[in-house]
Amino acid sequence: MHILFFKKYLFINNFDANLIKCQDNNTSIIYRNYDKENYLDDIFKLKRICKRYKYKLILANDVKLAIKLGLDGAYLPSFNSEFKHLSYSFKKDFILLGSAHNLKEIKIKERQKVNKIFLSSIFKKKKNYLGINKFKNFINNYKNEFVALGGINKKNIKKLKLLGVEGFAGISYFIKKKAP
Numbered sequence: 763m764h765i766l767f768f769k770k771y772l773f774i775n776n777f778d779a780n781l782i783k784c785q786d787n788n789t790s791i792i793y794r795n796y797d798k799e800n801y802l803d804d805i806f807k808l809k810r811i812c813k814r815y816k817y818k819l820i821l822a823n824d825v826k827l828a829i830k831l832g833l834d835g836a837y838l839p840s841f842n843s844e845f846k847h848l849s850y851s852f853k854k855d856f857i858l859l860g861s862a863h864n865l866k867e868i869k870i871k872e873r874q875k876v877n878k879i880f881l882s883s884i885f886k887k888k889k890n891y892l893g894i895n896k897f898k899n900f901i902n903n904y905k906n907e908f909v910a911l912g913g914i915n916k917k918n919i920k921k922l923k924l925l926g927v928e929g930f931a932g933i934s935y936f937i938k939k940k941a942p
Contacts, residue, residue, distance in 0.1 A: 768922065769929030771820075771859075771880070771909060772936045777804040782811055785936065792837050792859070792931070794822030805831060820859060825850060835859060837880075843870050861911065863890040868904060876906070880931050883912025885921075898925055 770789040774781065775797070782791060793808055795801045805821065809831065812819040818834035821827060825847035828836040835857030836847070842860075852858070860876035862868045863883070871879050883890050884897050891912075892900070901908045907928040914922070914930045922930055 768919075768927075769909070770936075771929060771931035773931065773933050774808075777807050779807075779811060781937065782808070782817070783815065785815075785817065787816055789936075790818040790820055790834070790857075792820045792822055794837065794839070796823070805833075809833065818857065820857060825858070829853075829856070837861070838871070838874060838876060840867050843874075845874060848875060859909075863892075865900065868900065868906075872904065872906060878907045878909050878928060879904075880909045880911045882910075884910045884914070884925075885918050886913025894921060894925065901925065901927070 768788070771792055772785060772789055773792050773794055775795050791808060791812055793805060795804065808819055820835040820837050821831070821833050822837040823839055823842055825836040825838070829850055829852065834855070836859070838858070838860040840861045840863055857878070858876045859878050859880060860871035860874055861880035861882065862871050868879060868881070881892070881897060881900060884892055884894065897910070910922055910925065910927045910930040911932065914932050914935050916935070919930070
């Protein structure tokens with residue numbers, strides 16, 4: 763599978779037009795700003811630029827607002843284990859994404875009826891590190907589509923072919939490195 767066939771998900775915390783403009787059409791933007799209280803201006807700017815470049819815009823941790831603003835989807839982080847969004851009516855092509863780090867969280871995301879589960883961390887060795895073998899064992903036991911998350915870079919992206927994931931997500935992969 764060539765890298766262009768992977769669906770890519772870029773996490774952003776604030777509006778950066780230059781970062782967004784340089785992505786390809788196979789990239790979806792996930793806006794997750796947990797620090798700002800008033801971030802509607804950023805969402806409206808993002809919505810305009812995503813519409814211009816034909817990217818999907820997904821809002822983190824606020825399904826109701828994503829529906830109200832007519833966004834393409836919502837992202838439920840691993841710490842969100844609520845089920846109230848199941849009572850909302852979605853448009854036909856609305857995407858519901860969720861992240862998980864272990865089997866318990868995968869089961870919660872299944873009950874939340876997410877379309878895709880972001881499973882981390884595959885390469886980044888931190889407290890929720892899975893590695894390739896454990897990651898593969900987790901995704902083989904479930905019907906959901908999985909997206910790899912954590913420590914993905916240009917060097918290890920070829921290893922994703924072995925896993926059969928739908929795509930990958932991150933931040934640092936998408937940021938162009940500047941020369942010193």
